[in-house]
Amino acid sequence: MKICSQNIRKIRRSRDLTQEYMAFEMGISQKAYSDIENAKVKINLEILTKISDILEIKPSEICSISHKCADGFEDKYHGLLEHMKKNGITIPKEYL
Numbered sequence: 401m402k403i404c405s406q407n408i409r410k411i412r413r414s415r416d417l418t419q420e421y422m423a424f425e426m427g428i429s430q431k432a433y434s435d436i437e438n439a440k441v442k443i444n445l446e447i448l449t450k451i452s453d454i455l456e457i458k459p460s461e462i463c464s465i466s467h468k469c470a471d472g473f474e475d476k477y478h479g480l481l482e483h484m485k486k487n488g489i490t491i492p493k494e495y496l
Contacts, residue, residue, distance in 0.1 A: 404448075404463035405439040411455050411462065412437075425454045 412422060423433035426447075435441045436451075443463065452459040484491050 402439045404443050405437050407462045408451055408455075409437045411457065415455060417455075422451070422454060426450050 412419075419433050419437070420430050423430045426433065432441070436443065436447060441447075445459075448459045448463060452462055455462075481491060483489075
């Protein structure tokens with residue numbers, strides 16, 4: 401989760417956006433937004449989607465599935481990819 405928060409901060413800064421601006425666009429306080437960037441809040445899909453919309457990027461550019469797989473799910477993820485490849489199921493590029 402810390403990697404995702406760091407990515408959010410890095411991308412926001414690269415676009416010269418303030419925490420206040422991000423918070424306003426999300427409809428939350430600057431403190432609540434700061435907690436997101438400081439990994440004090442678990443980033444869920446709703447938060448990830450809002451932030452990626454504001455930054456005009458894909459959610460995977462902030463937090464790829466491999467970051468979410470740190471809790472032992474990475475093997476299952478790779479197994480699923482192998483199953484899809486073996487069975488001729490198209491895999492979107494952003495998941496490779």
